[in-house]
Amino acid sequence: MPSVVDFDSAQDDTGVATSITSPAVTFSGSDRCALVHVGMVIPATLPSSVTVDGNACTLIGSKVDEDSGIFAIASYRRVAPNTGNLTATANFADPAVGFFIELIALDGVDQTTPFGSPDSDWAADGAPTSCAPASAVGDLVITSCLGFTGGSGMTPSGSQVEMTDLDPGGFALGSSRLAATAGTTTMGYAANAGQSVLIAAAVKAAAGGGGSSIAAISHYLSMMRQK
Numbered sequence: 001m002p003s004v005v006d007f008d009s010a011q012d013d014t015g016v017a018t019s020i021t022s023p024a025v026t027f028s029g030s031d032r033c034a035l036v037h038v039g040m041v042i043p044a045t046l047p048s049s050v051t052v053d054g055n056a057c058t059l060i061g062s063k064v065d066e067d068s069g070i071f072a073i074a075s076y077r078r079v080a081p082n083t084g085n086l087t088a089t090a091n092f093a094d095p096a097v098g099f100f101i102e103l104i105a106l107d108g109v110d111q112t113t114p115f116g117s118p119d120s121d122w123a124a125d126g127a128p129t130s131c132a133p134a135s136a137v138g139d140l141v142i143t144s145c146l147g148f149t150g151g152s153g154m155t156p157s158g159s160q161v162e163m164t165d166l167d168p169g170g171f172a173l174g175s176s177r178l179a180a181t182a183g184t185t186t187m188g189y190a191a192n193a194g195q196s197v198l199i200a201a202a203v204k205a206a207a208g209g210g211g212s213s214i215a216a217i218s219h220y221l222s223m224m225r226q227k
Contacts, residue, residue, distance in 0.1 A: 018091065018092045018093070018094065018095050019089055019090060019091045019092060020089070020090055020099040020100075020101045021087050021088070021089040021090075021101070022036075022087050022088045022089075022101050022102070022103040023087065024085035024086060024087050025085070025086060025087070025088075025103045025104075025105045026084070026085050026086075026105065027081050027082065027083050027084060027085075027086050027105045027107075028083055028105075028107065029107030029108065030107060030108070030206075031107055031108050031109050031110070031111055031206040032079075032080060032081055032083070032105070032106065032107050032109070033077060033078065033079050033080070033081070033106045033107075033109040033111075033114045033203075034052045034057070034077065034078040034081045034086070034088065034103065034104070034105060034106070035060075035075065035076075035077055035103075035104040035106060035142065035203075036050055036052065036057055036075070036076040036077070036078070036088045036090070036101065036102065036103055036104070037073065037074070037075055037076075037100070037101070037102040037104075037144040037173070037175060037199075038050060038073070038074045038075075038076065038090045038099070038100065038101050038102075039071070039072070039073050039074075039098075039099065039100030039101075039144075039146040039171070039173045040071060040072050040073075040074075040092070040096050040098075040099060040100075041070065041071045041096055041097045041098040041099075041146075041171050042070045042071065042096055042097040042098070043070065043094065043096060044064045044065065044069055044070055044071050044072035045072075045092065045093065045094060045096070046059075046062055046072065046074055047074070047090040047091055047092055048091050048092060048093045049090075049091045050076045050088065050089070050090045050091070051078075051088065051089050051091075052078040052081050052086055052087070052088045052103070053078075053081055053082055053086040053087070055078060055081070056078075057076035057077060057078045057088075058076060058077050058078070058079075059074065059075070059076055060074075060075040060076060060077055060115055060118050060199075060201055061074070061075055061118035061119075061120060061199055061201065062074035062075070062120070062199065063120035063121070063122060063197040063198065063199050064122075064197065065122050065195050065196075065197050066122045067122075067124060067195055068195075071146060071148075071171065071195075071197065072146070072197060073120075073144055073145070073146040073173075073197045073198065073199050074199070075118065075144065075199050075201060077114055077115060079109075079111055079114055080111060081105075086103075086105075087103070088101060088103040089101075098170075098171060100146065100166070100171075100173040102144065102164065102173065102175060104142070104175075106203060108205055108206050109203055109204065109205065109206060110204040110205060110206050110207065111206070113204050114203065114204055115201045115202065115203060115204060116133060116134045116135060116136075116139065116201055116202035116204060117133065117134045117201070118133055118199055118200060118201040119131035119132055119133040119134075119199075119200055119201075120197070120198060120199040120200070121188070121197070121198045122195065122196070122197050122198075123147075123191070123192075123195060123196045123197075123198075124195055125192075125193065125194050125195055126191050126192075126193070127191050127196075128157065128188055128189060128190050128191045129145060129147075129188050129189050129196045129197070129198040130157070130186060130187070130188035130198075131143075131186070131187055131188065131198055131199070131200050132184040132185065132186045132187070133184065133185060133187070133200045133201050133202055134183065134184055134202065135180035135182065135183065135184060135185040135202035136180060136183065136202070136204075137180060137181055137182070138180070138205055139179075139180035139185070139202035139203060139204060139205070140177055140178075140179060140180070140202070140203045140205075141177065141178050141179075141180050141185040141187055141200055141201070141202045141203070142163075142175065142176075142177045142200065142201065142202075142203060143156075143160070143175065143176055143177075143178075143187040143188075143189075143198060143199065143200035144173065144174070144175040144198070144199055144200075145173070145174050145175070145189040145196055145197070145198045146171065146172070146173050146196065146197050146198075147171065147172060147189070147192040147194060147195060147196030147197070148170060148171050148172075148192055148193060148194025148195060148196070149167050149170075149171070149172045149192045149193055149194070150169075150170065150192075150193040150194070151167060151169040151170070152167070152192070152193060153165050153167045153172065153174075154167065154172050154173070154174030154189055154192070155174075155189060155190040156174065156176035156187075156188075156189055156190075157186075157187070157188040157189060157190060158178075158186075158188075159178065160176040160177065160178045160187060160188075161176055161177050161178065162174065162175075162176045163175045163176055163177060172192075174189065180202055185200075185202065187200040
């Protein structure tokens with residue numbers, strides 16, 4: 001299993017903002033890949049752009065809540081980012097009530113097909129989320145869930161290893177990981193007080209390395225609320 005360095009941070013900003021930037025995360029090793037999770041609360045509009053170190057990222061997948069359509073989660077990737085301390089930025093056409101951003105540094109990742117096909121889910125108030133992205137033995141499946149907890153925190157399902165749980169008292173974002181052992185890997189989160197959206201995808205290891213070549217994960221999660 002990879003070694004993990006975790007950081008959580010919450011910040012409150014006044015005024016109107018249309019972007020959020022993560023603090024720096026260290027990228028090193030070979031066959032590097034950046035994974036960025038972005039959460040949006042009112043409106044659930046996807047970013048106009050997401051960058052790592054100023055370079056454009058590619059959308060992996062997204063999910064908008066199926067009830068009121070006011071919040072969403074999205075995942076992005078950047079293959080072969082530079083080494084060093086890098087940041088991720090999500091830009092939006094319009095300001096939102098809240099943004100979340102999480103930057104994950106991976107190494108030992110297949111540079112041609114870094115992720116498998118994503119899967120996602122939405123859950124109504126008081127219901128758990130669950131999805132089953134395609135995977136293979138040796139993959140590392142990573143999921144991110146955005147939901148309204150009312151301050152109770154995010155709880156990953158089963159044997160998922162929690163990486164972060166940032167809950168400032170309303171909407172919260174959690175992420176977790178699980179080593180794949182089969183053709184699909186079920187990922188989910190326990191029920192929250194309100195609705196939740198979830199997305200997950202399998203990280204593909206570089207050829208010849210197996211799952212153990214994904215040597216390190218470093219991530220920083222930051223949340224900004226407009227007041």
